[in-house]
Structure formats: C-alpha cells, structure tokens
Amino acid sequence: MLNLIIFGPPGSGKGTQSAKIVEKYKVTHISTGDLLRDEMEKKTPLGEEVRGYIDKGMLVPDDIVIRELQETAERHMDTPGFIFDGFPRTIVQAEMLDKMMEERGIPINLVISVDVDEQELFKRLMGRAEDSGRSDDNEEIIWKRIEVYKSQTLPLLAYYRKQGKVASINGMEPVEEVFENISHAIDSLMAV
C-alpha cells in the first residue's frame, strides 16, 4: 500500500497536487478541509459548529476532525493507498494517524512537504477568493490561517523528520513542475 501525506501551508498547492497524485497513483484522497466543508454545506449542527472555527481561520478541534477522518478512512480500507491532504495538522492528529495505520500494518510511507513563501501564499489565496466562495478566503483570515499553520502545524515536520519520512518539494514552481518533483519522490520510494 502507498500511504502519503501532503503537507504545507494554506495555498501551497496541497489540493491541486492531490488531484494529480490520485490520477496517477490511484490512491484514495482524503481532505479534511473538504470533509469539513461538506458538513458546513449540509447545515447540520456539527456543520455549524465547524463553521465557527473555519470562518475565523482557526483549526477545528482534534476530536471532530479525527472522527471525520476515521469514519472516512474506514470506508476505504480496500484501497491501494491513501493521500491525506490537510491532515494531520496537530501532533495529536499525527499520533492518532500513526496508531490507526500501524495497527493495520499499513504505515505512512512518505510525507510530501510543499514549501511556498508567505507572500506567494497570500497572492494565491486572494486569487482563489475571487471565485472559490470560501468564507475563509479573505485577507484577514488568510493571514490568520498562515499564522495558525506556523504555530500549530509546522512543528509536525520535526515529528516526521525524526521518522525519516519527509520529502521537501519546492512549491514555488508551476503546477506541472511541482508534480514532476513529487512523482520523482514517490517513484524513488516505490523503487526501494
């Protein structure tokens, strides 16, 4: 099984690259951002609770995100692999994911870390704001999301570096070049 995490700040291209990885490697895409936005669209009590965090650029509490993730992953255990997009975002989430995957004998193989500088992140997300309709794509909240990433999510890189699983990719290049470099990292892993 090929189990990947795509890791990076908001606007680094995680969603964009995940779609291409799914097409090429036939893994199952799980984006916690998408799962949470689905809940918001359904306007369920859970969706309204989630909106309170996302609209402020804050992380949704671990227990909610972990439950969503586990339920979705359980439904796809017959897959040739997973790409986790936007998950984990905290150490608690990472430890839970490691436990879930190791218990099944299907550990995470590779963490693809996509690096993009802050000004470029802001530019991309403001560009997307024009047609995304996403309530968290606006100037004030974009900066807040970048701050939250730096304080709560970035420390995870050290967690995965200790496990020797991180491939750093320059996300400043055009989409196709970023994908070529990601493919190279995955192919090298599969050749071992």
Ligand code: B4P
């Ligand atoms: P996400 O849905 O994960 O949103 P995101 O970080 O903004 O990334 P996304 O994948 O959408 O954008 P991408 O970089 O592909 O999370 C949203 C919110 O949900 C979080 O703030 C949080 O509140 C909550 N949440 C989600 N998961 C959570 C968790 N695990 N725990 C707690 N809370 C959680 O693309 C951005 C733009 O860049 C696009 O317009 C794209 O076209 C462009 N782009 C991409 N690659 C490019 C390139 N190489 N060159 C130029 N432009 C590029």
